[in-house]
Amino acid sequence: MSHFSYLDGALHVESLPLDALARQFGTPLYVYSQAALADNFSAYADACRLAGRGDDQALVCYSVKSNSNLAVLNLLGKLGSGFDIVSGGELLRVIAAGGDPRKVIFSGVGKGRDEMRLALTHDILCFNVESIPELHRLNEVAGELGRRARISLRVNPDVDANTHPYISTGLKDNKFGVAYDDALACYRTAATLPHIDVVGIDCHIGSQLLDDAPLLEALDKVIELIDRLADEGIVLRHLDIGGGIGITYNDEQPVAVGDYLARVFARVDAWRSQRHAGAPIKVMFEPGRSIVGNAGVLLTEVQYLKHGESKNFAIVDAAMNDLMRPAMYEAWHGVQAVQQRPGATAVYDVVGPVCESGDWLARGRALNLEPGDLLALMSAGAYGMTMASNYNTRGRAAEVMVDGDRVHLIRRREVPADLFALESLIA
Template identity: 50%
Template sequence: MDHFLYKTGVLHAEDVPLAEIAAQVGTPFYVYSTATLTRHFRLFQEALAGTNHLVCFAVKALSNVAVLRVLAGLGAGMDVVSGGEYRRARAAGVPGDRIVFSGVGKTRDEMALVLSEGIRQINVESLEELHVLSEVAHGLGATAPIALRVNPDVDAKTHEKIATGRKEDKFGVPIARAREIYAQAAHLPGIRVVGVDVHIGSQLTDLAPFEMAFTKIADLTRELRADGHTITRLDLGGGLGIPYTRSNETPPLPLDYGAMIRRVLGDLDVEIEIEPGRLIAGNAGLLVASVIYTKPGEGRDFLILDAAMNDLIRPAMYGAHHDIVPVLEAQAATEQRPVDIVGPVCESGDTFAKARPMPPLDAGALVAFRSAGAYGAVMSSEYNTRPLIPEVLVDGDQFAVIRARPTFDEILARDTLPTWLAS
């Protein structure tokens, strides 16, 4: 469920007509619903109610500080994968003891940053990283609370580019080596073992891979405790999928996910950390664009928008589907015809949909990409010197720009000429 509904024939974000935002902000833009963010976060809280747990929002899904402030106010922790994301979480008012630092390539500077300013836990991805973290922590006179990310060799049955739990993936340490590495961690200066971490991928639409991975982690936890380690937390990552179409996708509900966690891990007396991103943010955001041209072609017609692959790269990168709907609701009897929906970037890959049935739309008409809140704005770029597009947050009948569109003067001012070209 989301809070983007047609009212009197116009698509609204909560109680704000999208056409009103477009008139003030210009297109394209992202818009997020506070009510949807709130509802989806609370679904996870309800799913784990009665257990010792922390829901950490995966900042990589949607990192705007205003959105993070909304979630922090609801009690969310944060899962970050870079020093920059850590700074965003802190800027949103999240204390260090509610931030988990993940990621396969942490630098010494990033380690020093989080150890100096406060961190709940660092999820270590390799033996090499563990030794570097020990050196950094010892040098600072600090202690790093760690969980080792274990690769359980479970195929998440998701897109090739977002599967992370198979033995051929770059993430974590092989589960067969986990006890050996934990034994080393126990004797390293500046290191305190607190838990085990696992994350097998994103956009999972079946609970079976989760259950297989969590079962392996439960067995490992018992073995580690038998070895003398104090394991108080299990970080289960994120990955629960969302329906990108309104017809045939039925991912598991958070309540079912929570019930499975209790069944598999409930006897271990551990704190559960989960790190959802997509399910909280995905359906909480739209990308709104304008039609520039309608263009008839040989054997196909094109709808050319002012949004492009640099604004929403998921279709070009993953072949991802987004429902695309007119902001002005089409009449039920309106005939729809297949069109290729494309952007203005000078690449054939700048295609959002092929042969997508759409009602007739003229230049200037507004369209909305549904389920664009996760991995949309965060993956955008200024390719073709196209400015990053605004982000807008709606709360009831009010809205605010939470990231402004830069001017071309601001973009060009970032470039500098060397002295030999300056004259």
């Protein structure tokens, strides 16, 4: 996290000290680095350009579910990003942020009719269809609107991503996609439907992948299927290999984005030169975590230090409702003191005030703490705020974006009245 570093013992984001942001905006507080976001997106865009891919030959579609703040989406849209969405609400977020619907792909296993109508009305780039029943529903909805829906099938290649079971999506036991052995028949069906335009193929096997070997294995299987489709006269215009590249939370060493994309383009070029010379196919990616994960931290203040017989607890004002990943996945987030203090450390579990034993943010961390100290939970930019809840009637955190020596409030803190504003008493 190169844009978060210590200066004179104080942790900074770009040019600003984090303790000053905590005083100005309170805690818990999500803090994002605009430079980190831009650099992480540029790793994808630059790799596409280095491979000679213009906008008509490659598209990076940021995965909105990883962090859907309007300011984040607006910044990425200005940098040229498309968007991967999984709900109608996410489409409306993209539009509100100034994103181009013609650069939106709609994934997800449970698209409703209203969501399909909304997406068709805005003429999105493509639906990633995940089942035959969904395909028939989309054909019906498009027919009712007098439109044709551009689709790709999300094909499940049964490739083990070697990641946490909850974020593995490419095995035959997962709920996502069309089984590889059924894909050819599904494409044949799609090609016969009057309101469907078959344009591509999609594959996404999971997230937080440190090695690109499973992704390249999935790519080989997708290429094989594209050839079989072409033999039947079903010619695809784009190949979407999904996202999934991981980030460093602790000591992981994920594959470099540029190296991975170079290998993808090399395989695609070799395949095209062997069988499809002169037949262009657009390559698309759906990154999320690798763009925003290490661009954000969650600031929290120590409320109490509780020393037990077998454990010490640092009770902070952030909780599982603010950052669900540790409770949900037993995920690791680095914990750094915002102000470094010399002296002896003790081992603490960092826990929140929510009334659940599962409300923990970090376990077994060596820290030198006093009540009132600020801690930064690192690598919290992805699946932090988007998974936050109001459990225990706790308002969700504020969010700020730092650009050099400037800070922008991009979401105000919720207050209790916000939480029950949509509720009514029975007369």
